[in-house]
Amino acid sequence: MAGSEASRGGGVQSLGRALDVLETMQQRGGELALIEISGATGLPMPTIHRLVRTLVDRGYLRQLPDKRYALGTRLIPLGNAAQQVFGVQAAPQLTRIVDQLGETANLATLDGDMLVYVGQVPSPHAMRMFTELGRHVHAHCRAAGKVLLAELADDEVRNILRRAGMPARTPQTVTDPDELLRQVQRIRETGYAFEQGEMEIGVECVAVPIPSATMRLALSISAPTARMDEVVRERAVRVLRAAATSIASTLDASA
Incomplete structure (x- = not known):
């Protein structure tokens, strides 16, 4: 042990x-x-x-x-403080993502069975996505959540889904554990996740894992569907991967 x-x-x-x-x-x-x-x-x-x-x-x-x-x-203030540290350390890269893609950049992790947002830089657009820092959401209906689930063993993923449930947020939400596990397997193979209207109609997300040796985090962007096409998604994956590597280096060096 x-x-x-x-x-x-x-x-x-x-x-x-x-x-x-x-x-x-x-x-x-x-x-x-x-x-x-x-x-x-x-x-x-x-x-x-x-x-x-x-x-x-x-x-x-x-x-x-x-x-x-x-x-x-007593664990709550410790967790909040740690989340703030992650967000502060990742802030320069989150800002760079927004500068390059023009969309809201997010940093998230798993807190127990739920996804929690620990860092964010908003898009400059008048119509933009916003998620309250510290807010917990179900992992199965967010790209960042799926990326983080993909880093776990299938049995652990099933246990999380069983405990947390898989509520349907929209008609597009995946509520079948077997289907989600199929998605998780594809994410393991490709190294990124897309989510289209599963948490909120008209909103899309792209996420990648942060390859840190010391902590499990995901990086994502969220945007209105009207501004997301295949070209934007593919560019977002490249930008996010570069930022994720930089964030991992920063976090691991300070661990």
Whole structure:
């Protein structure tokens, strides 16, 4: 486990184990019983009891009425601060994307089972797309979400879709897990994703993954369908890929 690796590498074993617990909670939907945490982390129950008690006391976990445990509110400001850092570091490249393509540029990541926007530079057009930073949306109906799902194993993708659901935002929204997995496979092969009117009628998105060694992020543009044709989409992929490589270098160098 990560805690044991941290100990062997000169880190603090108890800290590594506490992080194992938090990461396991996040990966399993944010809510688990003690025995489930123990089984998932491989840590003995007495150790889990001590770690969980400490995390509850500090607000990083909370106990539910049914005696299960869930992620705590103390994580929210930490997550918000981290999101702001990502957005600030990526801002020059987001601005460059807007200068080159004229459309709104977005930076997004997965937060649990949902897609969250952590950076954005708006288009100069009067008609433009805008997404509130920190807003969580379902991953299955956004190009950035599909790109991030494509970096996960199929079983993990299915688990996310099962927990989060696949609500139909428009008539174009994909609501069949098998169809989405077919799309995900194509994204793995091509390295980019298109989304046409699946979240909002008349809006299209193009997204690519950021090839970072330290974090999982996606870069996208969103625009009205009237301004998006095949030539624009193909150019957008090239511009986004170049920007994604630059952002990855910046983020990994500061990690």
